[in-house]
Amino acid sequence: MTDVVATNQTILVVGGGISGMTAALEAAECGKDVILIEKNPSLGGRVSQLYKYFPKMCHPTCGMEINLRRIKANKRVRVMTMAEITQVTGEAGNYTVNLKLSPRYVNDNCTACGACKDAVEAEFDDEYNYGVMDSKRKGAYLPFFMAYPQHYVIDQRLIGTADADKAKAACQYEAIELDMPEQDLTLNVGAIVWATGWKPYDANKIQPYGYDRIPNVITSVELERMMDQMGPTGGKILRPSDGKEAKDIAFIQCAGSRDRNYLKHCSRICCTASLKQTTYVREQYGDDGKSTIYYIDIRAIDRFEDLYHKAKADETVHFIKSKVASITQDKATGNPILHGVDTEGYNRYSNPHDLVVLAIGMEPSVDFSQLDVNMTVNEHGFIENDPSNGGMFGAGVATDALDVNRAVQSATASALRAIQVVNQVAATQGG
């Protein structure tokens, strides 16, 4: 892992989600040397956790496959997973980056046969499934079926236990190295693209919605995992309280967004995401399903207006113009009851539903104020396109709340900016 060659004509891309992969590939396909680092054991990011993405309602696995083929075909991209940046110093054209590489405990011999997984017993919360229905994964695991690199991971919490030795004994390819150390690495690069992405806003903070105390209140990202055929519910929308099918589903918009108590900004994707998720309900139940969207105003930007009109034309989809004030639970049925006053007639309502999906807001996954990197961010924590950032550029959702399409556009733009920086270096060095 330490034989990484980097020069100040190399572009470092931080984050291996859809934006990072795009930025790395665009730069590499223009002939630049790129190092793509990802803190998780696999590339893919949050898009790989979606069931479908709008507007074409296709499966992200398809786009993932294309990007992985491009990465495998391109010798100029060097991928490093389980890598995190600890410090960045220097200036455009000459950055020194300190990295911490966490041990995977599995080397490149791994064939992803899964013998180690079968051998171990310890289970941990499955972060890939956002803990839906208390889903667990083994201590030796493949992050998800399309993971890249296609290598298993031994959970750090397994080291030193009998399970770790069982895993090692089960492996017939000598792929497991239980003494693999943590490494520190220093790279010299010319430009850095930060595609560090987003995380769902912590729903527990929206106290009146009871995410922490009402089992049948879930978030939009959890619903995506439920729809996955290979996911924790086998592709069914189930109620966490009793495992029954949820047919009457409420979507609450602006859950955490556009609210000075939580996130001030509009997360921009949640309206369209909920409109998309109403099609999941139809896909599962046909005319027997029922979706109700509680909203302040629907912000389906530009061509996504089509999705809104389609949803409005669907008789199983209902719209209530109101920000829900609070949610309580009916003890007998476990049904969440939504309370509020609507804005079209000012009617007071207390509506029970089978399941509530919070269209959760997006916040930047990296807090740059906590990181030893000199980065200019806006009041919401997103990276600014600011000259003071020198040769460092934000890409995708690290710069603003964006959908996949716009994140990819942003990533391509940032790749071009980074290319200009390393071209400058090449011009002065005669590269």
Next chain:
Amino acid sequence: MSNPNTATVEKYRNNFLREVEANVEDGEWVKMCMQCGVCSGSCPLGPHWDHPPQEIFMMIRANQRDEVLGSSSMWFCTSCYNCIARCPRELPITHIMHGLAHYASKLGFVPKNQQTQKFAQRFWDNLYKKGRVNELKLGLSLYFMNGFAQGVKTSLKMQKVGLGMYKTKRMNPFEIFGGHSCKDSKGLQAALNKAREIEEAKAAKFQQA
């Protein structure tokens, strides 16, 4: 108004919203409401009043002057501050409600037998005189607010409470003769009069504009 463009705009300007902005405490916030309805849903007295806050704000913007000023809504506010705490846009809803109540009462729009208004007026008059609330006088004036017979009845009902307060020195019966005062009650009255003067000047300025 010489510019014909300005004159046209002025004709269509929402006059009641302007009136509220000029005369009601924190009235300039009314236009910031985005009609999400969280205030109404969070109000503990919500089911009991004419119009919830978000509707009042919309009515102000829709120029429904008499309906707003004559409504019972703002008199139901108990200052629990739930709405302010939850409003996504930081509107000082409680303060606007009190401001509207004050303005409506000044213009004589208060609904008949509005108990909250009666109490508020007595409380104010009581405080204005001495700079301190005279609990005995305030209590008695409230008991007799709805007639002599009702007053006697309530007084008898509250007898025990009164005696208890007396014994624990929470209430002094001699307060009935004037009662205690702040250090400079005349000075306080002068300050309050000046505040009213400023408020009225502001309203007059709006009337002229």
